[in-house]
Amino acid sequence: MTPTSSPALTGSSLDAERRARELAELADGAEVDVLVVGLGATGAGAALDAATRGLRVAAIDAHDLAFGTSRWSSKLIHGGLRYLAVGQLDVAHESAVERGVLMERTAPHLVRAQPFVLPLTPLVSRAQATLARAGFLAGDVLRAAARTSRSTLPAPRTLSAVETRHLAPALRSTGLRGGLLSWDGQLTDDARLVTAIARTAAAHGARILTRVRALELGGDGALVRDETTGEELRIRARTIVNAAGVWAGGLVDDVRLRPSRGTHLVLRSEDLGRLSAGLHIPIPGETNRFVLVLPQGDGRVYVGLTDEPVDGDIPDVPEVPETDIGFLLDVLGSALDVTLQRSDVVGAFAGLRPLLDTQNSDGSTADISRKHAVLTSPDAVVTVVGGKLTTYRRMAQDAVDAAVAARGLAAGPCRTASVPLVGADHPRRLAQLDVPARLVRRYGTEATAVHALGVADPELARPVVPGHPVTGAELLWAVRHEGALDEGDVLDRRTRIGLVPEDRGVAEAAAREALARAATV
Numbered sequence: 001m002t003p004t005s006s007p008a009l010t011g012s013s014l015d016a017e018r019r020a021r022e023l024a025e026l027a028d029g030a031e032v033d034v035l036v037v038g039l040g041a042t043g044a045g046a047a048l049d050a051a052t053r054g055l056r057v058a059a060i061d062a063h064d065l066a067f068g069t070s071r072w073s074s075k076l077i078h079g080g081l082r083y084l085a086v087g088q089l090d091v092a093h094e095s096a097v098e099r100g101v102l103m104e105r106t107a108p109h110l111v112r113a114q115p116f117v118l119p120l121t122p123l124v125s126r127a128q129a130t131l132a133r134a135g136f137l138a139g140d141v142l143r144a145a146a147r148t149s150r151s152t153l154p155a156p157r158t159l160s161a162v163e164t165r166h167l168a169p170a171l172r173s174t175g176l177r178g179g180l181l182s183w184d185g186q187l188t189d190d191a192r193l194v195t196a197i198a199r200t201a202a203a204h205g206a207r208i209l210t211r212v213r214a215l216e217l218g219g220d221g222a223l224v225r226d227e228t229t230g231e232e233l234r235i236r237a238r239t240i241v242n243a244a245g246v247w248a249g250g251l252v253d254d255v256r257l258r259p260s261r262g263t264h265l266v267l268r269s270e271d272l273g274r275l276s277a278g279l280h281i282p283i284p285g286e287t288n289r290f291v292l293v294l295p296q297g298d299g300r301v302y303v304g305l306t307d308e309p310v311d312g313d314i315p316d317v318p319e320v321p322e323t324d325i326g327f328l329l330d331v332l333g334s335a336l337d338v339t340l341q342r343s344d345v346v347g348a349f350a351g352l353r354p355l356l357d358t359q360n361s362d363g364s365t366a367d368i369s370r371k372h373a374v375l376t377s378p379d380a381v382v383t384v385v386g387g388k389l390t391t392y393r394r395m396a397q398d399a400v401d402a403a404v405a406a407r408g409l410a411a412g413p414c415r416t417a418s419v420p421l422v423g424a425d426h427p428r429r430l431a432q433l434d435v436p437a438r439l440v441r442r443y444g445t446e447a448t449a450v451h452a453l454g455v456a457d458p459e460l461a462r463p464v465v466p467g468h469p470v471t472g473a474e475l476l477w478a479v480r481h482e483g484a485l486d487e488g489d490v491l492d493r494r495t496r497i498g499l500v501p502e503d504r505g506v507a508e509a510a511a512r513e514a515l516a517r518a519a520t521v
Contacts, residue, residue, distance in 0.1 A: 014483030072351025109444030
């Protein structure tokens with residue numbers, strides 16, 4: 001593994017004061033080389049890519065960092081096995097490479113190796129088990145081809161029934177023949193990854209501006225509106241990268257997307273017993289599709305996903321259909337020894353993936369390619385669509401390459417494959433930090449500063465919700481350094497307390513207090 005270190009990046013903190021100052025600079029006529037629209041993973045990645053090439057950058061979002069699809073993922077950094085299975089070799093290899101970049105170079109504090117068990121239940125035929133085993137071995141070949149070390153991702157292997165039940169005691173023992181163990185990358189949290197990317201971009205000079213809505217895009221910049229005041233202004237830019245995800249088609253012409261909905265349930269960990277690994281539970285009657293059971297280490301377990309086409313208008317926050325909830329509970333019931341009712345679902349979320357429209361005759365989106373596309377309009381507006389969270393960095397690189405070419409900008413080569421994000425360091429050094437391991441997994445080297453807030457004020461050291469580990473110090477840090485402007489930013493994206501409505505209600509007072517504290521400093 002290449003030692004990775006991210007010293008304290010001067011200028012990485014985002015707050016309301018910095019936002020107001022930088023927005024005023026743009027309103028006064030300051031020109032940028034690249035204006036990025038959208039601050040999900042790809043947009044934040046494009047801002048970081050352009051800034052590290054020496055370009056002047058502004059990046060805006062109508063809402064907040066990771067407001068859209070980037071906070072609704074499975075929290076996995078996939079190695080591309082599914083794409084290999086359907087013959088998308090280029091997407092599979094790209095995914096494996098980008099997984100290695102995140103785990104070994106740019107974000108080892110946020111992405112760790114996660115074991116998964118595919119239980120060999122009576123619903124999994126021996127032929128299917130053989131195919132799955134071959135797939136996991138092929139995935140390990142992908143790992144090697146991507147030059148990700150064995151110490152980062154262990155080898156897949158076959159488990160006995162006893163070993164399988166040891167890792168996942170909730171599995172039904174009747175007819176269980178054993179299991180298949182594999183490894184992939186798991187994010188501590190997808191919204192935290194976006195926050196780290198955006199703050200790293202800010203440290204390299206990018207203006208990161210939330211609550212700024214793009215109204216019109218053109219060859220010389222964009223008309224935008226400050227959503228906190230209603231004031232409209234024009235941002236002068238030599239080129240624009242449209243990274244608005246499923247909303248990208250509303251800003252430019254001739255972009256055809258086929259949004260696909262992925263749904264996840266939130267369960268309490270005690271309802272599923274002690275899970276030492278995630279689970280791949282095969283969907284009965286389908287090949288190469290699984291429901292994922294993902295323990296989060298915070299008293300919650302996520303269960304997903306479905307992959308359903310979405311028609312009509314695109315909402316800011318997608319609703320979760322009861323049919324998806326019922327489907328996921330039914331699949332769980334096919335493999336688990338515990339009976340889960342609708343009342344056990346304490347939260348649920350859905351995300352819309354901006355897939356390219358390939359005009360599938362059956363209307364399905366399950367097998368639409370996740371390969372991204374970069375489209376350049378005659379007035380040099382570059383739109384990047386498709387793809388997935390794992391490959392955000394490569395998507396951003398290709399988009400900035402196109403923007404540089406469109407206007408002949410003087411820029412250096414892409415550097416982001418070796419630029420550590422805020423908080424990154426070698427895992428060995430992270431393990432030596434004298435602070436709770438949970439904070440290190442969320443903040444990396446900055447965990448010491450977050451922990452110090454609680455040491456200085458014991459009131460901030462206490463969890464804000466009984467049974468959930470997030471403390472008042474983390475809420476205050478979100479406002480002072482991570483650009484959180486309101487309760488939703490704090491509870492729904494900088495932390496994920498808001499995924500469980502009951503917990504969110506309990507934590508609202510603490511979020512208001514954090515905002516008030518930050519305002520008085």
